[in-house]
Amino acid sequence: MNWLDQVAWTADGLVPVIAQEKDTGKILMFAWMNREALQLTRDTGHAVYFSRSRNKLWHKGEESGHSQIVHDIRLDCDNDVVLVTVEQQGGIACHTGRHNCFFQQLQADDWVIVEPVIKDPKAIYHE
């Protein structure tokens, strides 16, 4: 069976993807891939996701320059979650300009922002 056929795609043809930074082990982001995105990720060595909001392929870094070089692709025990180990270009994975997307920490009864903005998103996306 083709390796892509072994993935247990959702009814929408997607699979959830966790991106982990190679050197730090930090979780950078969580996104989705469709079949074409996963194929391209493997073939090009750069992370390509599927944007559910824009309903199209999303070559990570296409606007920001913050692409991800993929070192390892794994599939979980149920074949329905992918883990990619990546090198984050520019050290910024999050659209807020932070290193990663998991910057809100639960402290008592509040989500507290615990990671700094490295670069103003306006400067990243030239909006």
Add this chain to the structure above:
Amino acid sequence: MNWLDQVAWTADGLVPVIAQEKDTGKILMFAWMNREALQLTRDTGHAVYFSRSRNKLWHKGEESGHSQIVHDIRLDCDNDVVLVTVEQQGGIACHTGRHNCFFQQLQADDWVIVEPVIKDPKAIYHE
């Protein structure tokens, strides 16, 4: 606003959760929580998920003894993914008896199992 109300729950009232091991940084598993599960996880300090297949709360380790002590709970930039940092009791997070669920690595065109079974699932679950 209540911290639970800040989570962007899916239409089914769930949120995807990534469990990362505190000391190694390894991704142990990916699962889901509903509101009650997240509340219990926070209140008890032990990971409680929502099993979509069994349609009920799943106190991780209830059968296997492999519970997870929660050290940190984070929410991503879109408020729709949770990351928990945990101490994995017994060193086994996966129902296959492996340390974690991401043991299939893409090598050329094949998913290859690259992590050993630490304990026979039959011995874990007494089936």
